Amino acid sequence: MAATTKTPGQERHSRRGPWYTLLAALLLLLVGAAASAGVLDNLRSGGFDDPGSDSVAAAKGLERSFPNSQPNLVVLVRAPEGGVDGPEAAATGRTIGTTVSDTPGARVVASYFDSADATLRAKDAALVLVRIDGDENRSIATAKQLQEKLSAPGGKVSVTFGGITAINNDMNKQVTKDITAAESIAIPITLLLLVIVFRGLVAALLPMALALLTVIGSLGVVNVVAQLTSVSLFAVNLITALGLGLAVDYSLLIVTRYREERAAGRSDAEALRVTRATAGRTVLFSGGVVAAALATLLVFDQYFLRSFAIAGIAVVFWAVLGSTVFLPAALKLLGKKIDALGRRPRATAVRPPAEAFWGRLAGLAFRRPVLLATPVLVLLVAMAVPFAHSQFGVPDERVLPEKVESRVVTDTVRTDFGLTDDRVLNIVADNWRGSAADLDTYASALSRTAGVTQVVSAEGVFRAGAKVSPLPEQAAAGFRSGDATRLEVRTDIVSYSSAGATLAREVRAVPVPAGTQVLVGGQAAQLVDITHSIANRLPVAITLISVLSLLFLFLLTGSVAMPLKALALNAVSLLGILGGAVWVFQDGHLSDLLGFTASPLAVSMPVLIFCIAFGLSMDYEVFLVARIKERFDKTGDLVGSVREGLGASGPVITAAAAILAVSFFAMLSSGVSLIKMYGMATGLAIMIDAVLLRGVLVPAFMRAVGPYNWWAPAPLKALHRRFGIQESAEVDAPAAARTSTDLTSDLTTDLTQDEPYLTARRP
Structure with missing residues (x-):
């Protein structure tokens, strides 16, 4: 083909185009920052109930007709020296009553200092029960005002606060504090790992810049949505962890492929074109799978779950946009400078992917599939056993640290006064x-x-x-x-x-x-209603997540077996993760080490963990299968394709999983046990998926299925030829590198000489 000469105008546009793209990214970052201003103040800490349930209607009926029967702020007055009948305590009681009465939307429901009711006194302590009107955010704001005016935790007469409004207030403060603490742990470790993985500071900073855009942009989206509907405060934890993780995942995939193509002898422009056609396609598919898995949370009535769908879709959108549009622009400008500030030349030649660790592991799984797969399956089944005795509840004061004021007061009211609902x-x-x-x-x-x-x-x-x-x-x-x-x-x-x-x-x-x-x-009725609501919607969610995942993977592979395999392995893995969550957070193992109080699992959490972990698991499935399919389309050699595919993608998947897991494991520093469980379960799911499922079970499965890995009925094959995604012929022809057949012919002989059917062409 004759070379095309660019006009001066086209040449200038080619040089300036990447700068315009990065300028657009900067403008989007500024818009996102403006849109996200005050986001934490607009989010809510509840959202676990089905708003259409009888228990919620009963609570509204009581609030409407019997508001004084539902005090939501408890003021505990202690006077260890003079007693609650002494003049100092009495003066404090009058001050509390006057301050509450002067606060719009608040009123005293019952007070020991007004009625001398013996049920409101215990030893040196007395209670003032307060009702605050308004929705969750308004009642929390009013409670804050009262606490600022009246709080006196020390001294001769102490005043502390409990009740559901104070608990929500403390939960909001704790979550806000924990987000900062978790990111202060995750960001330095992530940057360090990126420098190690990329062997260069410049390359490592690109994913961090993309993560900043992803997190800020997603917070802006969530803040806008929060003006229209209720959004859970806990969704911010997903934005910070998943935003950092996916930005790194996709950047790692793009930059690694770009470096590979340059190392194979392509020019910078050609390497970038091939990278966008291969790794870029994988990112789009991966983002689609993750977004689809998270979108299934929208079918539930609880805004706690829907909030994670909104936040997750926003994160995926920004991460995909950044890695497929803004990151290539940065790579085009950097060129070989991507390796600046690091990446010294290796003293020895780099081994082909099939001979690297992950490639050899894939070969071992082909030779001894039962030997390797059996211990992994036994481990996952053993982990799943505790889930059989799982108990469910709704988050209460026990999710907070033991020394948080609202929890201390609530525990005191229950034990010393016997007042509890x-x-x-x-x-x-x-x-x-x-x-x-x-x-x-x-x-x-x-x-x-x-x-x-x-x-x-x-x-x-x-x-x-x-x-x-x-x-x-x-x-x-x-x-x-x-x-x-x-x-x-x-x-x-x-x-x-x-x-x-x-x-x-x-x-x-x-x-x-x-x-x-x-x-x-009441709480028992509330649990029945939430469980019933989730159980009714769960089949719809599982069907959607399964169908969408099968569709995406079929379009990617043209196979029926590969998508079904992915669903089966994910199900086994996730049951093991949920069993582990029961063993730790319900049964109380490791509670002293991790610092939480054992309690029944929040009924919404298994659904949340399942959908998020399922989506991320499919993320790595796409990473791996895309590489294997690319090799197989060129060679038709199953063993060589798996060894090369896992050998090339294994380091990327492992590095990406480790970095993403760090973001979730950082949540173990949270003071809210709900966040600890979410972080531990998701982080563990990521590591098990990347190491055990992709490294052992996938090759073992492909060995067992043999030539039928890529099989599909003729009508579906025709459907895939029309709508599926395939590499172009130009991408299949590297500029200056050995072909995949050359690379694998000598590496697969030892595996295939006794099992010739493994090298059969596509059926």
């Missing part, structure tokens, strides 16, 4: 159609339910089907409000347990008077 089912009827006798009958029937210790209603206190005492008129008034009525069902059963869930269902099954609708709330 975690073992109470709240029943509310906005329009009670029955008579007083009907209410008596209903309360009596509730009290006969197994596990119920007593029922309190406007008609009195009931135990074991009998009324044991009426309520004083003033107390009874707190259970009626116009046509609305409420009941409290007390139990000694742990709410977040299978027994608690059974109790909630049985209470809901108790007949009510005709024409009356009751709503049952």
